[in-house]
Amino acid sequence: MSIEQREARQPWILLTPALTAIGLLLIVPLVFIVVYSFWLKSAAGADTPGFFLDNWQEALTDPFYRDILLNTLKIAAVTTVACALLGYPAAYFIARSRGNKMVLLVLLMLPFWISYIIRTMSWINILGVSGALNSALIWLGLINEPIQMLYNETTVILGLTHFLLPFMVLNIFVSLDGIDTNLEDAASSLGATKWQGFLQVTLPLSLPGLAAGGLLCFVLAAGTYITPVILGGPRDAMFANLVYEAIIRQLNWPLGSALSLLLLVVLGVLVLIYNRYLGMAQLAKGLG
Amino acid sequence: MGWRLIRIYTILVYLFMFLPIAVVVLLSFNANQFGSFPMTGLSTRWFEVLWNNDAIMRAFRTSITLGLMTAVISTVLGVLASLALVRYKIPGRNLITTLLIAPILVPEVVLAVALLLFLNFLDIGKSFTLLLAGHVIFTLPFVILVVQARLVSIKRDVEEAALSLGASPMQTFFAITLPLLMPAVAAGGLFAFTISFDDITGTLFWKPGGIETVPTQIFSMLRNSISPEINALGTVMIVLTVGLPLIGAAIARSLATRSGA
Numbered sequence: 001m002s003i004e005q006r007e008a009r010q011p012w013i014l015l016t017p018a019l020t021a022i023g024l025l026l027i028v029p030l031v032f033i034v035v036y037s038f039w040l041k042s043a044a045g046a047d048t049p050g051f052f053l054d055n056w057q058e059a060l061t062d063p064f065y066r067d068i069l070l071n072t073l074k075i076a077a078v079t080t081v082a083c084a085l086l087g088y089p090a091a092y093f094i095a096r097s098r099g100n101k102m103v104l105l106v107l108l109m110l111p112f113w114i115s116y117i118i119r120t121m122s123w124i125n126i127l128g129v130s131g132a133l134n135s136a137l138i139w140l141g142l143i144n145e146p147i148q149m150l151y152n153e154t155t156v157i158l159g160l161t162h163f164l165l166p167f168m169v170l171n172i173f174v175s176l177d178g179i180d181t182n183l184e185d186a187a188s189s190l191g192a193t194k195w196q197g198f199l200q201v202t203l204p205l206s207l208p209g210l211a212a213g214g215l216l217c218f219v220l221a222a223g224t225y226i227t228p229v230i231l232g233g234p235r236d237a238m239f240a241n242l243v244y245e246a247i248i249r250q251l252n253w254p255l256g257s258a259l260s261l262l263l264l265v266v267l268g269v270l271v272l273i274y275n276r277y278l279g280m281a282q283l284a285k286g287l288g
Numbered sequence: 289m290g291w292r293l294i295r296i297y298t299i300l301v302y303l304f305m306f307l308p309i310a311v312v313v314l315l316s317f318n319a320n321q322f323g324s325f326p327m328t329g330l331s332t333r334w335f336e337v338l339w340n341n342d343a344i345m346r347a348f349r350t351s352i353t354l355g356l357m358t359a360v361i362s363t364v365l366g367v368l369a370s371l372a373l374v375r376y377k378i379p380g381r382n383l384i385t386t387l388l389i390a391p392i393l394v395p396e397v398v399l400a401v402a403l404l405l406f407l408n409f410l411d412i413g414k415s416f417t418l419l420l421a422g423h424v425i426f427t428l429p430f431v432i433l434v435v436q437a438r439l440v441s442i443k444r445d446v447e448e449a450a451l452s453l454g455a456s457p458m459q460t461f462f463a464i465t466l467p468l469l470m471p472a473v474a475a476g477g478l479f480a481f482t483i484s485f486d487d488i489t490g491t492l493f494w495k496p497g498g499i500e501t502v503p504t505q506i507f508s509m510l511r512n513s514i515s516p517e518i519n520a521l522g523t524v525m526i527v528l529t530v531g532l533p534l535i536g537a538a539i540a541r542s543l544a545t546r547s548g549a
Contacts (some may be wrong), residue, residue, distance in 0.1 A: 014369065015378075017364075017368060017369075018369035018388060019388075021365060022425065025421050025422070026394070029407075030394070030402045033405055036405055086301050086304070089297045089301070090301040092294060093297075093298040111305050111306075114526050114529055115486050115506075116503070117488055117503045117510075118312065118522040121510055121514060121522070122312045125315055125519070126307070126311060132311055162305070165301075166305075194290060224489070225489070226488055230510060248493065256405075257401065260397060260402070264394065267395055
């Protein structure tokens with residue numbers, strides 16, 4: 001073999017382990033559940049292989065699934081907006097502060113490292129019947145009996161926002177930090193007020209970061225099932241809870257396959273639209 | 289005027305992020321029997337209870353073993369793949385990059401279902417092996433992103449100098465590239481460990497009955513009610529996941545300044 005041929009083979013040798021892992025543990029399994037979603041669950045014993053449309057019919061037409069899917073998308077959307085409203089000013093402050101930007105950023109990223117489940121359950125300490133807020137209100141004499149503030153849709157959104165906010169701030173910060181501040185000065189020297197300068201120069205330039213953060217928040221929020229279990233009530237199940245229910249509790253794997261693929265397609269369409277207009281590079285910037 | 293408003297707003301956002309966490313730490317030292325407000329005094333009894341809880345200690349050992357194995361495998365796979373992507377011209381580079389970061393783009397529940405069903409089809413049921421395979425898959429993209437970013441900034445010249453002086457590619461990698469790459473390798477490994485240690489979404493699908501990781505253990509304890517023990521466990525987790533990387537960074541910095549002096 002010539003040196004050139006060996007040179008050409010080297011990168012593939014280096015890539016083989018990672019590509020094999022992704023292929024065998026992600027791509028093939030995804031193809032497998034596409035096939036599995038057309039099988040039928042048997043009352044006893046192994047599922048029946050074949051080409052049945054029953055699971056898909058159930059997943060697509062049952063109003064129960066449709067309502068929960070729509071509600072999941074709504075919760076994800078509200079969470080994303082909440083993250084943007086909380087995260088944008090904070091990211092702007094960090095990017096434009098004269099102090100130590102990195103310390104401020106690392107501080108806000110710290111919760112990233114703190115366990116998701118601990119952060120989620122920490123809201124029980126705040127909002128629970130014997131939590132900080134109720135104790136404070138009683139101590140102040142504003143209420144006599146503790147109020148149940150937990151276990152509803154609002155607390156699910158609150159928990160998700162608390163979990164996802166760092167993703168949003170980081171992405172917006174990366175975008176804002178890359179904008180030349182001379183542009184804002186130029187706008188104001190041309191007679192624009194600070195607010196006009198922000199609206200017409202800075203905000204449009206930071207939109208890619210906002211979009212990347214928004215996509216991450218939306219996709220991660222829409223795929224969650226732990227937060228609704230911990231902070232939601234019995235009627236606050238999200239779509240991923242249905243998947244868990246079908247796969248782990250009912251052991252209806254064909255239906256569970258169809259439901260997970262439905263979720264994948266809905267969120268995948270969003271990722272594709274994003275990719276079409278903004279590309280994946282922006283997303284990689286925020287993650288790296 | 290506007291700036292002051294933004295500053296106050298930002299402080300409120302920071303409070304929103306940190307207050308719940310601070311309350312967890314505060315309540316874990318609560319002497320109160322139920323671990324709730326009002327605080328009746330400071331005590332470390334819940335940490336003793338925690339220390340003597342076999343189930344939690346077992347969960348800790350499982351999580352650490354799983355996290356370490358995940359970190360090692362992901363880092364090795366990730367470094368090799370990053371080398372190929374950054375150091376060689378290969379056809380279809382974009383497609384390969386997309387494939388390698390695909391596990392981030394697929395919702396974790398879907399990934400969990402697909403892996404569980406496929407490996408079960410291959411007669412690998414819920415087991416530690418399945419857990420490990422799953423954790424490797426979704427930590428790999430993060431390692432690749434971190435290592436790639438660093439590798440781009442290491443100049444090829446240094447490697448070419450070594451090669452032209454007669455070093456083999458292997459020698460060059462171990463004597464030149466790897467030492468320069470070490471911070472990214474360490475960061476990638478730490479990243480993989482933390483993500484694995486913290487994971488619950490996939491883990492609940494993959495773990496066999498009887499095996500608990502720390503997050504799934506907390507999750508099952510939460511079913512009943514929030515006990516002071518959980519707050520104590522939360523405090524330990526916070527110290528481990530925030531404190532250890534900070535100490536690591538501090539040690540790395542002091543070593544760097546010493547060797548620089």
